Amino acid sequence: QVQLVESGGGLVQAGGSLRLSCAASGRTLSDYTMGWFRQAPGKEREFVAHFSSSDGSTYYGGSVKGRFTISGDNAKNTVYLQMNSLKSEDTAVYYCAASLFRLQTATAPVLYAYWGQGTQVTVSS
DSSP states (O other): OOEEEEEOOEEEETTOOEEEEEEEESSOGGGSEEEEEEEOTTSOOEEEEEEETTTTEEEEOTTTTTTEEEEEETTTTEEEEEEOSOOGGGOEEEEEEEESOOOTTOOOGGGOOEEOOOEEEEEEO
C-alpha cells in the first residue's frame, strides 16, 4: 500500500505558474502509474495527467496539454506537476493518485486505488 501527500498549491494570478508535488511512501513509484486529477466545486473529478516511472511515459488531459508537465523523481519517490500559463478555469482541488494498472490512457478515477488528501489551487483573473 502507498501513502500520498500533495503540496505546493496556493493562489496565483492568471498566466502564472505553480508546481505541485506528491510524495509517496510505503511503496516505490515504479510500482504504480501516478496520476493527477482535479475537482472544482460542483463538477466531477477530472483527469489531468499520468506518469509511469518504469518507462517515463506520460499522458495529458486535453484541457492542460501543452501547459502542464508531469514528471517523477525516483530517488525522492515524488511526482510533480508543473503548471504554466494558468487560467481561472484551472482553479480546483488537485489530487495525486496511484494506479496498479499499466495502461496508455488511465484517465478514469476508478482505476486509481490510492489518493492523496488534495491541495487547493486558485487562479485569480
